[in-house]
Structures are given as C-alpha cells and as structure tokens.
Amino acid sequence: MADLRYAYYPGCASQEITKEANEVTRKVAERLGIELHDMPGANCCGAGLITDYNYELSLALNARIFAQAEGMGMDIMTICSTCLMVMSTANRDLKKDPELLRRINALLSDAGLTYRGTVKVKQLLWVLAQDYGLERLKKAVTRPLDRLNIAPFYGCHSLRPSSALGFDDPQRPWSLEAVIKTLGAQAVEYTGKTKCCGFQADLVALDTAVGMTGMRLLSAKESSATCMVTPCPFCHINLDNYQGMAEKKISKKIDVPVFHLSQIVGLAMGMTPVELGLSRHLVSAEKILTGY
Amino acid sequence: MKTKFKIRRSDPLKAEPYWQAYSVEVKEGMTVLDALLKISEGDDPTLSFRRSCRSAICGSCALTINGFPKLACSTQILPIAKETREVTVEPLSNHQVIKDLVVDFTPFWNKMEKVTPFLLPADETRKEWVIKKEDEKAIDRAQKCIMCGSCNAVCNSLDVDPNFIGPAASAKAWRFVGDVREGHRKKRLERLSGEHGVWDCVRCVHCTEYCPKDAAPLEAIERLRAKAIEEGVVENPGAKHVLSLVDSIKRVGRLDEAAMTFKTLGFLRSLGMIPFGLKMEIHGKLPHPIIFLAIEGMKEVKKIYSAVEKRRKKG
Numbered sequence: 186m187a188d189l190r191y192a193y194y195p196g197c198a199s200q201e202i203t204k205e206a207n208e209v210t211r212k213v214a215e216r217l218g219i220e221l222h223d224m225p226g227a228n229c230c231g232a233g234l235i236t237d238y239n240y241e242l243s244l245a246l247n248a249r250i251f252a253q254a255e256g257m258g259m260d261i262m263t264i265c266s267t268c269l270m271v272m273s274t275a276n277r278d279l280k281k282d283p284e285l286l287r288r289i290n291a292l293l294s295d296a297g298l299t300y301r302g303t304v305k306v307k308q309l310l311w312v313l314a315q316d317y318g319l320e321r322l323k324k325a326v327t328r329p330l331d332r333l334n335i336a337p338f339y340g341c342h343s344l345r346p347s348s349a350l351g352f353d354d355p356q357r358p359w360s361l362e363a364v365i366k367t368l369g370a371q372a373v374e375y376t377g378k379t380k381c382c383g384f385q386a387d388l389v390a391l392d393t394a395v396g397m398t399g400m401r402l403l404s405a406k407e408s409s410a411t412c413m414v415t416p417c418p419f420c421h422i423n424l425d426n427y428q429g430m431a432e433k434k435i436s437k438k439i440d441v442p443v444f445h446l447s448q449i450v451g452l453a454m455g456m457t458p459v460e461l462g463l464s465r466h467l468v469s470a471e472k473i474l475t476g477y
Numbered sequence: 478m479k480t481k482f483k484i485r486r487s488d489p490l491k492a493e494p495y496w497q498a499y500s501v502e503v504k505e506g507m508t509v510l511d512a513l514l515k516i517s518e519g520d521d522p523t524l525s526f527r528r529s530c531r532s533a534i535c536g537s538c539a540l541t542i543n544g545f546p547k548l549a550c551s552t553q554i555l556p557i558a559k560e561t562r563e564v565t566v567e568p569l570s571n572h573q574v575i576k577d578l579v580v581d582f583t584p585f586w587n588k589m590e591k592v593t594p595f596l597l598p599a600d601e602t603r604k605e606w607v608i609k610k611e612d613e614k615a616i617d618r619a620q621k622c623i624m625c626g627s628c629n630a631v632c633n634s635l636d637v638d639p640n641f642i643g644p645a646a647s648a649k650a651w652r653f654v655g656d657v658r659e660g661h662r663k664k665r666l667e668r669l670s671g672e673h674g675v676w677d678c679v680r681c682v683h684c685t686e687y688c689p690k691d692a693a694p695l696e697a698i699e700r701l702r703a704k705a706i707e708e709g710v711v712e713n714p715g716a717k718h719v720l721s722l723v724d725s726i727k728r729v730g731r732l733d734e735a736a737m738t739f740k741t742l743g744f745l746r747s748l749g750m751i752p753f754g755l756k757m758e759i760h761g762k763l764p765h766p767i768i769f770l771a772i773e774g775m776k777e778v779k780k781i782y783s784a785v786e787k788r789r790k791k792g
Contacts, residue, residue, distance in 0.1 A: 201732075232732070237699050240699075245784070291784075292788065296776070298777065341680070341681045355686055380683075381679045383679060385679045386634070388742060393677055396638075426757065
C-alpha cells in the first residue's frame with residue numbers, strides 16, 4: 186500500500202477564493218487517515234502565466250516547491266488541476282533533461298536550494314482512486330449518494346498534457362466516474378467533460394470564457410445531471426461563480442450546483458452542508474440535498 | 478478481421494448529416510486511409526475524403542477517428558478496433574463540411590495568411606547567416622507542423638470564437654517570430670496580441686495533446702506571449718494579467734487575486750465588476766487584499782527572481 190503522507194499544496198485559489206475546498210479536503214483527509222503536511226513556504230506554481238513570461242523563472246519557482254517536498258521526504262498532493270499540470274510539466278522537463286536541471290539549480294543556488302528530481306506530483310482525485318483505493322473509500326461511505334446524478338467534470342489540466350500527467354486516459358478517463366460510483370451516486374455521461382471551463386480567459390476574453398462555461402453546464406443538464414463535480418478550483422470558479430454570467434450569455438437557465446471533489450466525498454461520509462462550506466457557493470445545492 | 482466502420486456523411490443536397498456503416502475486411506498493418514480507399518474503390522465510390530501522400534507528410538487526411546483527430550494514413554485500425562469494436566470516422570470538428578469527410582479549409586488558410594507565413598529578414602543584403610543550434614531548437618517543434626488542421630479541430634477557444642487566430646496559425650507565427658533572422662518581430666507580435674489573438678487561448682492543451690507531429694502549438698503560443706512581453710507589447714489585458722502575477726509572486730509569493738483583477742482590467746473595467754463582486758462578497762468569496770499574507774521564505778523567492786533577471790540580462 187502507498188505511503189499516505191503528502192506534502193500538501195492546496196494552491197492559491199483554495200487558500201482564498203475557493204477556501205472551502207481546502208477546508209473540506211483537510212477534514213476528509215483526516216477522517217480517511219491521509220496525512221497532509223503543510224508547506225507554509227510554498228510559492229505559487231505560476232498557473233501557466235509565468236510560462237508566458239519566462240520559462241526558466243517558471244521552472245525555478247516550481248523547483249523551489251519540489252525542493253521543499255524533497256526536504257520533507259514526501260510526494261506532493263494538490264487539489265488544483267492547474268497546479269497539477271504546471272508542476273507536472275515542470276517536473277517532467279527537469280527530470281528528463283539533466284542539463285536543464287543543472288541550469289535551474291544554478292538559479293536556486295543563491296537561495297541555498299537544490300532539487301534532486303525525486304518528487305512526484307499528484308492530485309486528490311488520483312490519491313483517492315489509486316493510493317487510497319476505491320475499495321477502502323467504499324468502506325468509508327456512511328451515506329451513499331444514491332439520489333444524485335453527478336456530472337463528472339475533468340476540465341483540462343488533470344488530463345492534458347498526458348506526456349506530463351500520465352495518470353488517466355485523456356480520451357476516455359475513468360477516475361472521477363469511479364470515485365462518484367464508489368460514493369453510491371450515478372455518474373452522468375455527457376459531451377464536454379474533458380473540455381475547458383474557460384477560466385484562463387476570464388480576465389482576458391470574458392465572452393469566450395463564459396461561452397465555454399455555459400456549454401459545459403448545459404450539456405450536463407441536458408443529460409439529466411442534477412449537479413456537477415470537479416477536481417479543480419478554477420473550474421469551480423467558472424462553473425459556479427460565473428454560472429449566472431454563462432446563463433446570460435447563452436440565454437438559458439441552468440441552475441446546476443457544482444461541488445468540489447472533496448465535498449462529495451465528505452457528503453458521503455456524513456458531513457453536513459455547513460461542514461462542507463456549501464454556503465460559499467453561488468448556486469445553491471439546497472434543493473438537491475434535502476434529507477442530507 | 479471484419480471491422481465495422483461508421484462514417485459521418487453529408488451531402489450538400491440533403492439537409493442533415495447521417496451515419497453510414499460499412500464492413501471492411503481488415504488485415505494487420507492496414508490504416509484507416511487504406512480502409513477508406515477500399516470502401517471508395519469497392520462498395521461506395523460516392524464517399525468523399527481528402528488524401529495525398531499516404532506518409533503523414535502532406536496533412537491532407539486528418540479526420541476525427543473514434544472521437545479525436547488523427548491522420549487517417551498513420552492510424553492503424555486493428556489496435557483501435559480491438560478496443561472499441563467499431564471505428565467511427567467523422568470530418569474534423571470546428572470546420573464547415575463541404576461533403577462527407579471533406580471540410581472547408583478557407584478559414585484555415587486565411588488565418589495562415591494573416592500571420593504572414595514567410596520570413597521578413599532584418600537584413601536583406603546579408604548573404605550568409607549561420608544559425609546556431611540553440612536558435613534552431615527554439616523553433617524546431619513549430620517547424621514540424623504539416624498544416625493538417627487537427628489542432629484547430631480540437632481548440633476550445635475556436636469552438637466558441639471562430640475568429641480566434643487558433644493554434645495552427647500561432648505555431649506558424651512562432652516559426653517566424655522565433656527565427657533569429659526575422660526583422661519585423663515587434664510588428665508581428667503587436668498584431669498577434671490584438672483582439673482574437675494569442676491571448677484568447679484558454680490553455681486547454683488539446684492542440685499539443687492531439688498534434689500528430691508533436692509541433693506543440695501551445696508551446697508556440699506561450700513563447701509568442703513571452704516574446705511579446707519581452708518586446709514591450711504589454712498594453713493588453715493578457716500581458717497585464719501575466720505581469721500582475723509575476724509581480725504578485727515577487728511581493729507575496731503567491732496569487733493576490735484582488736490586485737490581479739484590478740491590474741488586468743484597469744480602473745474602469747474593474748468598476749464594471751462591482752455587482753459581481755458584491756454577489757461574491759455575500760458568499761464570502763471576495764478576496765481581501767489587506768489581510769493577504771506573504772508565504773514563508775520570501776527571501777528565497779526574491780533571490781530566484783534576481784538570479785533569473787541576471788541571467789536574462791546576460792542573454
């Protein structure tokens with residue numbers, strides 16, 4: 186069995202705007218016996234934007250995070266797909282090219298840091314589906330979610346680029362559906378679950394962004410989903426916070442509550458809507474959770 | 478092995494596209510293009526599709542095979558047929574269908590033209606220009622593009638905004654912007670940073686994932702963005718967005734969402750976000766910059782920034 190201790194990297198979004206995801210992940214992990222060790226010195230991964238500025242700076246900032254995890258003797262677990270993608274891509278490049286690793290370590294040397302290239306980066310979804318395991322997860326379920334038709338929304342960065350992530354199948358992914366079914370709920374099949382939520386264009390091309398958000402939600406709704414779940418806080422921002430704007434853009438009422446992955450796990454373990462921080466969501470889940 | 482092919486067909490004279498099934502005897506080594514040729518030479522000469530070189534060089538035969546874009550000529554049938562039992566073949570998405578599997582490439586070529594797909598040398602009189610290996614490496618992947626349209630077919634931004642420049646033309650643009658001999662770099666980057674330009678990419682990573690030649694269009698887009706900022710083309714929301722995060726990490730080690738929104742949108746457009754902000758505040762979602770704490774070890778982060786800056790200045 187895998188060592189269930191991780192250097193915990195919630196990511197910037199989940200320390201602020203989606204902090205309910207962070208709080209619930211901590212509670213769920215504690216109940217499941219997954220040890221999450223804080224990284225108070227961890228910097229932002231750059232969210233891809235630092236790559237748009239200077240790739241070496243992006244690699245150096247990520248190598249600093251990896252060096253910290255290396256010092257803790259643990260792999261990293263994040264709850265953000267974009268952090269996962271950015272860190273995994275940097276890690277892939279640093280691991281496959283010793284000369285590049287040397288160049289980046291030279292940038293870290295003034296700060297007294299070195300990355301040896303030994304850390305793995307995972308996200309909560311992978312930890313549940315593989316390290317913790319679905320059979321064990323099933324045993325932790327005290328309240329099966331059998332009344333929920335959940336649309337799994339992977340978005341982009343937990344699947345692509347597969348050359349850096351290498352966990353799930355980018356064309357026919359299975360992990361999120363597997364977790365949903367393990368919790369006793371139905372996983373809804375619909376078009377667009379592996380497509381983009383639009384988040385990265387929110388501040389640059391809002392129309393394009395919310396257009397995408399609307400398409401994903403509408404597709405799920407039309408396939409009779411009563412709610413959606415995503416492993417990524419950025420997807421959550423668009424699917425939940427921007428759902429009103431998306432409704433206006435596509436001129437259709439959607440009203441589909443969106444959960445963080447940790448929240449549906451918590452729900453199946455008997456946690457209350459208050460414990461799950463659901464009041465922080467803009468689209469209310471009240472009507473689908475009567476009785477929970 | 479008998480294999481079922483389900484082909485998405487369209488006839489301009491009929492209103493709706495429809496599926497037609499064919500059964501093809503498939504032998505080891507046969508490609509999807511071989512099967513299409515077999516169908517059109519035998520069962521059904523009316524089936525239309527494009528092909529030319531049969532060697533994954535010409536870029537004519539990109540199709541949606543079992544849901545994702547692939548070159549028909551380099552896609553073996555047996556491995557996919559064993560997995561999914563049947564093979565579905567559709568025209569490329571994000572393109573208008575002319576007939577059956579043939580799509581209209583006019584918008585594709587128009588976008589290529591928009592990025593001026595040829596070198597505009599800085600010095601036309603210079604007879605010889607020795608290219609260093611690392612200079613060639615910078616544009617090497619973008620040069621692999623065979624203009625098959627696979628990346629545009631899966632691009633999520635193009636799906637919503639057909640005017641978006643798209644990954645294929647962006648890769649082509651980088652091939653020249655990144656060329657050491659190029660003389661109109663800044664002008665090109667100014668044009669690419671405009672409306673429907675490279676900043677409208679949502680980083681969905683479909684282009685790089687499904688490119689059959691590993692041309693990595695997203696990498697080209699990232700490099701174009703970085704080059705634009707380096708050349709001082711920063712008066713646009715995309716560049717401002719990036720620079721505000723560069724600054725935010727340098728100050729506090731992480732994302733300062735409130736400052737970032739303000740710096741990206743500017744004062745007036747930020748005012749427009751107030752109703753949304755109030756809604757967010759009700760749910761406790763509005764980031765509060767005043768209480769924003771820096772991470773531990775900020776000294777290290779600052780040292781990394783200055784080491785990178787030093788190296789950049791050295792070139």
